[in-house]
Every structure is written in structure tokens, then in C-alpha cells.
Amino acid sequence: MAEQFVCKSSEFKNGERQIIRIGEEEIGVFKHEDEYFAYSNFCLHQGGPACEGLTIARVEEHLRADKTSMGLSFSEKDMNFVCPWHGYEYDMRTGAHVADPKVRLRKYDIVKKGDDIYVVA
Amino acid sequence: MSSHEATKSLKKTAAKKALAPKAGADGDPTPAQKAAFAKAMYEGVKPGIKTARKIAQEKSDKAKSDAEKPVQKVEILRKIAAPATPVETPDTKRALQLAADIEKATQDGDFERFQPEAQQALIGALCRLYSANNDMGNHFGAVGQRSAVTATDVMVLCGALLKAVDLQVFELGLWQSWSSR
Amino acid sequence: MDLIADRGRRVTVEELNTSKLLAHAAKQARDRKFEDVLIVDCDAHHYENEHFSEILPFMENEVFKQLALAAGAKGSRGSVAPGTFGYQDMGGRVTRYPLRSSEKTPGAPHRDVQIGNRWMDAMGVDYSCLFPTGMLNIGMHPQKEMEFELCWAYARWVTEKVLPDCDGRMYTMLCLPFSDPEGCLRMVETFGDRKGVGGFMVTTVRERMAVYDNAYMKLYAALQERGLALAFHSGPNWGAQTFQSCNRFISAHALGFSWYNILHCTNWVVNGMGERFPKLPVIWIEAGLAWIPFLMQKLDHEYLLRPSECPILKKKPSDYMRDMYYSTQPMEIQDMGALETTFRMMNAETQLLYASDYPHWDFDLPSTIWDLPFVSEKAKHNILGGTAARLFKLPPRNEGQKKNLIKYGNLVA
Numbered sequence A: 001m002a003e004q005f006v007c008k009s010s011e012f013k014n015g016e017r018q019i020i021r022i023g024e025e026e027i028g029v030f031k032h033e034d035e036y037f038a039y040s041n042f043c044l045h046q047g048g049p050a051c052e053g054l055t056i057a058r059v060e061e062h063l064r065a066d067k068t069s070m071g072l073s074f075s076e077k078d079m080n081f082v083c084p085w086h087g088y089e090y091d092m093r094t095g096a097h098v099a100d101p102k103v104r105l106r107k108y109d110i111v112k113k114g115d116d117i118y119v120v121a
Numbered sequence B: 001m002s003s004h005e006a007t008k009s010l011k012k013t014a015a016k017k018a019l020a021p022k023a024g025a026d027g028d029p030t031p032a033q034k035a036a037f038a039k040a041m042y043e044g045v046k047p048g049i050k051t052a053r054k055i056a057q058e059k060s061d062k063a064k065s066d067a068e069k070p071v072q073k074v075e076i077l078r079k080i081a082a083p084a085t086p087v088e089t090p091d092t093k094r095a096l097q098l099a100a101d102i103e104k105a106t107q108d109g110d111f112e113r114f115q116p117e118a119q120q121a122l123i124g125a126l127c128r129l130y131s132a133n134n135d136m137g138n139h140f141g142a143v144g145q146r147s148a149v150t151a152t153d154v155m156v157l158c159g160a161l162l163k164a165v166d167l168q169v170f171e172l173g174l175w176q177s178w179s180s181r
Numbered sequence C: 001m002d003l004i005a006d007r008g009r010r011v012t013v014e015e016l017n018t019s020k021l022l023a024h025a026a027k028q029a030r031d032r033k034f035e036d037v038l039i040v041d042c043d044a045h046h047y048e049n050e051h052f053s054e055i056l057p058f059m060e061n062e063v064f065k066q067l068a069l070a071a072g073a074k075g076s077r078g079s080v081a082p083g084t085f086g087y088q089d090m091g092g093r094v095t096r097y098p099l100r101s102s103e104k105t106p107g108a109p110h111r112d113v114q115i116g117n118r119w120m121d122a123m124g125v126d127y128s129c130l131f132p133t134g135m136l137n138i139g140m141h142p143q144k145e146m147e148f149e150l151c152w153a154y155a156r157w158v159t160e161k162v163l164p165d166c167d168g169r170m171y172t173m174l175c176l177p178f179s180d181p182e183g184c185l186r187m188v189e190t191f192g193d194r195k196g197v198g199g200f201m202v203t204t205v206r207e208r209m210a211v212y213d214n215a216y217m218k219l220y221a222a223l224q225e226r227g228l229a230l231a232f233h234s235g236p237n238w239g240a241q242t243f244q245s246c247n248r249f250i251s252a253h254a255l256g257f258s259w260y261n262i263l264h265c266t267n268w269v270v271n272g273m274g275e276r277f278p279k280l281p282v283i284w285i286e287a288g289l290a291w292i293p294f295l296m297q298k299l300d301h302e303y304l305l306r307p308s309e310c311p312i313l314k315k316k317p318s319d320y321m322r323d324m325y326y327s328t329q330p331m332e333i334q335d336m337g338a339l340e341t342t343f344r345m346m347n348a349e350t351q352l353l354y355a356s357d358y359p360h361w362d363f364d365l366p367s368t369i370w371d372l373p374f375v376s377e378k379a380k381h382n383i384l385g386g387t388a389a390r391l392f393k394l395p396p397r398n399e400g401q402k403k404n405l406i407k408y409g410n411l412v413a
Helices: B003-019 B031-043 B050-068 B090-107 B116-135 B151-164 B169-178 C023-031 C048-058 C062-072 C096-102 C111-123 C134-140 C144-165 C181-191 C214-226 C249-270 C291-305 C317-323 C336-345 C377-392 C399-407
Strands: A003-008 A017-022 A025-032 A035-040 A055-063 A069-082 A089-091 A107-113 A116-120 B074-080 C002-004 C010-012 C040-045 C127-131 C170-175 C197-203 C229-233 C282-285 C325-327
Touching: A003 A017, A003 B074, A025 A069, A025 A116, A055 A089, B116 B151, B151 B169, C023 C111, C040 C111, C040 C282, C040 C377, C048 C062, C048 C134, C048 C144, C062 C144, C111 C127, C111 C144, C127 C144, C127 C377, C134 C144, C134 C197, C144 C170, C144 C181, C181 C197, C181 C214, C197 C377, C214 C229, C229 C249, C249 C282, C249 C291, C249 C317, C291 C317, C291 C336, C377 C399
Parallel strands: C040 C127, C127 C170, C170 C197, C197 C229, C229 C282, C282 C325
Antiparallel strands: A003 A116, A017 A025, A017 B074, A025 A035, A035 A107, A055 A069, A069 A089, A107 A116, C002 C010
């Protein structure tokens, strides 16, 4: 495992993504709400480019105490990214599949040194 | 095992050796033995002895194998930019100010500050501008994320807009499904 | 290009380029050396509904043609073909739907051929059976005349403008106007011998369809005589009475695809169509596989109790089902044990045909078959293309494929 320079944080805007290749590995690096996240770009379903699709807030359905549904709504805090091939939806902060947390994309550590952003791969 | 861990374990061995010869009757180290153990841990491996040579060798082997590993380059396949931040033209600024004024008037309950003809002109002009943008492929939401517009507000205005051009709600539904909107 | 996500938030994604989108599929194909495996995709789609201006002029009847052309004109509130509603694109999460119009296909060949070549090359597919998308709802048109006219025009357009452009890598099973049995027969007689026509297809999303009606026997005989296949292609229909209690698209979609094939396959089997046309290859498309063991068990169970209702049958319903073919997609790879049982029950080695359904949202890559742990080499080769190569008389595209076809008995040396 080595720290690989990706870019300067000042050049990386919120909502932006970089898809990088290190050897055989392809990694998607996200900047979301001033935090960095890096995941394998190979979807665990059929191998699609998991990090290159839509980012969209998690859809939730809340129940009242009497178990009646309040309908569907977008989460205020949880953001997902979606594999564009078939719609496999992963949590931005953990890389876990929304419906089955056991399905989890390989996560790479991000190291920040000054203005430089490194991926540990 | 990292070289740091290796050194640590060798240190422990040295310290254990210091402790080995004469343990107390119950097998517990004596205070003197404990002191010797702590000293050995503190001093570490003395240079020149066999253990030190072994550590040095391990370190140099690791450095060599690290050097032989091909340096993997980071290749940037693509950058997917964040959506463009709004460009502030003087007209945009003016319109935003007007929107803020309207919002304030609504909040203050001053519903007559903007007379119906002004509201009609604004709604009509915005309707045409939005539709023209949409036709050009410039798609964006009709209201921004931080808008205070409620679902009821939207229904009231949509209903009025449909009525203004003599459309029924089901016709809107049909048009949307036919034209895959 | 920007897409709209939650609360009107804009998200930038790359504009669509099928080759780029499927780069990982290309890697899978290289890693598995698919070059040496003849792969036939027996169910892929194009968006013919985006080419109505090219298709409608092929309509025969002047009155219907005028109606259709006028309905497509700007400002008209008319509509040519029936539509269904739903969220195939998952709110834009499957980005190739909203981005489709952004894909560039300069010059010749035909746009649909260029795009088809891109996905076939990426997946390692050698031949694709091209099906329409919007026309899958044609069975819901209340006018049988319009149904015939549109099927006719599509058949002419696809055999005269699209297939001649594709270097022989695409073939089709043309959509039949099933509400009009005479019209179906005319279609088979007219188009059955055209290049690239491997058979005909019935869209199973229909409110009323009697596959066993005497009116269709001439049609089935005509297909059997010509060695053409008859495919039944399923679909969802959220608007149908049956699905009115589904409050989510997932329910109407999951049930709809299975339901329409279950329905018509049941009628086909219990009316002894397999006994009447034993040499007619029948293919059930796009309902996945899980419904097959269900229906086999259900029909066998009831058949033994009520054989007098289907006296034509000389063997169990499941035996007739095992004589027919099924497309793989969307394959339910959830429980390997269940899938293995399904493969065994249906004789997958000889009856299963790989299908991608690309570019629709739940497409399957060839690796979904290739990577299955319980399938023999021979079965893998057969399912991915060997069986289809025999059915549709598709030649190998290189020496490696030829060797494999011969090795697994799909080509005579």
C-alpha cells in the first residue's frame, strides 16, 4: 500500500469526481461536503463503473407511531452514488449497498497533506 | 512484520534474556530483574552485536525490495466536474433582487405590493423562458433547492397555468407520457 | 451533461458514449477470451420510436398513414403507438436513458447500427437479435388495422433500412400484428424469407390473446414450414387491471414480465400446441427464469388431476415446456441452488439462449452465464451462442469460434 498523489484539494470542488487508475485498480474519488471518499470503480453487481453515475440523496419512507406511512422523501443527510449500468446504489460515506450492507465496495483511505490529496492504494 | 515491529520484538528478546538467569522462587521476576528488563528495553539493541547486524540486514533487504517494485503511476482516467456554479450577470442579479423583494412582500403579507398585471407578466415571461431553455436541452429544476415553495403553491399555480391555456390535468399527463417527458 | 437529482440538484455526468460506458464489459470480454466463443444475444433493443419519421412513410393504408403522420406533427395532440407508464430509467439513475439523445453517431451506417455495434463489440457479442422498444406495446392498440400498419411499416423499415447496414451482425424476429391473424400470415409470407429475419415475435402484453385460436394455425404452420422461430416477448403493463393494486413500479415490473409469459405459455402448453407443431421453435423472452420451474410444477400437478381438460397432450406439460426455448435475461442470480435446479429442470444446456436486453435497465452481460460455477463448458458455449447459432443458422466469425462450435456439436465440421 502506498500513498498516491491524486490532486490538490484547492483544485477539487465539492460535487466533483475523479476516476483514476493505479495499476489494475480503478478508483473513484469523490469530494462531498468537503470530505473525500474513494471507492473501487467496479460495481459488485456486474462490474459497471460504479462511481461514474448519478449522485442522489437516499430515498426514505418514514412510519408514524401507528405504522402508517408518511410516503417517500429524500434524506436530508444521506447521499448515495449510483452505478449507471443497473442502478446499484451505494452509500457515499461507507460504500455499502443501500439494500444490502454486506455488499460493500472496496474503500480506499484518503490522506491529506497540506493541499495535496493522496489515495492509499 | 514491519522493521519497526521486528526491532521491537528483538528488543523484547534481549530484555527477556536479561531476565532469564535467576527468577524468583515463585517464578515472578525480582525487582532487580524488572529494572534490568526496563533498562534493556530502554537501551535497545547495542550496535555491533549480532542482533544489531540482523536488524540492519532486514532493513536493507526491505529497502531493496521496495526499490525493485515498479512505481505505479496514477493515471487520471476522467474528471467529472461538479455542475457549473451560476454565472452572475447584471440581469441575473437584478432578477434575483426582484425575486427577493417579492419573497419579502409575501412574507410580510403585503400581497398587493406587486399588482396582478405585474405578476401575470412575470409568470408569462418566465414560463416562456423556462420552456425555451428546456427545448434547447438546458434542463434544470423549476425551483431551486432552497426555495420555500410548497406543494400547495405549486398545485395552485400549475392549475392556474393549465386553465390559462385551456388544458385539463389529464391532458398534461397524456402529453407527458406520449412525449416521454 | 447535467442530470437532475434530489430537490432539483444538478449532477454532472459524462455525455453518453456506449463504448466508454461499457469499457468494463470490454475488459470482462478480454479477460474471459470471449473472442473464441460465438456469442449470440437473442434479445437486444433499439429505440425505433425515435425514428417514427422514417418508419411511418412505409405504412400501406393511406388513411392510417395520414393519421399517423399528422399525429406526429408539431403541435398535434395525437399519438401513434400506445405507451405504458413507469420508471424504467429509475429517476435518471440509469443514465443511458436521459443521456441517450446526447450520443453522437456521425454519418453512416444507420444510428441504431452504430450504437448496436458499440455495445456488441464491448460485450463480446457476435450477433444480436434486434427488437423494438416502443412497439412492445403494440398489442394494446385498440385498432387491429393500425396494429397491422405499424408492424408492417416497422418490418419494411428494419429489413430495408437498418439490417442491410449492419454487416450481417444483427438479425431480427419481426413483431407480429397478433390481433389480425390474416395480417400475421401476410407478414410471414412477405418478410419470412428476407435476409436477417430469423423468425417472428408476439408481444405478450395484451389484454386479450388466444394463442390457441384456430385462426392462428395457418400462421404457425407457415412459420414451421419455413424453419422460422416464434418468440413471445414479455413486458410490464402497469395500467392493466391486474396491476392496479401495485403502488410501486418495481411490483408491476417484476410481476408483469413474469405474468404475461406465464399466462400465454400456459395456454400454449395446455392446448397442445407443442403436439400440433413439434418442429416449430418457440422462444419465451425476457421473463427471467424463476417462473419456469414454478409453472412446470404447477401445470404438471394440475394436469395429473384434470387430464380430460387437455386431451391432446401426450406427455406432461413440463415436457412440452422443455421442448421450448427461453432467453436468460433478466436472470435471477440470487440463490445458486435454486438457479442450478432451474437450469436442470429446463434442460438449460440445450434450451437456454443468452440475452442481454441491452440497453434496457436490467441488462445482463455474457459473464453472468460464463461465471456460473455449476454450468459445464459445453453448456456455457451452448447457452451463450451455440444453440442460437444452430437455430438461426449463424456462422462463426473466426477460427476459434468455429473450433468451439464443432467441439460442442453446434456445427458440423
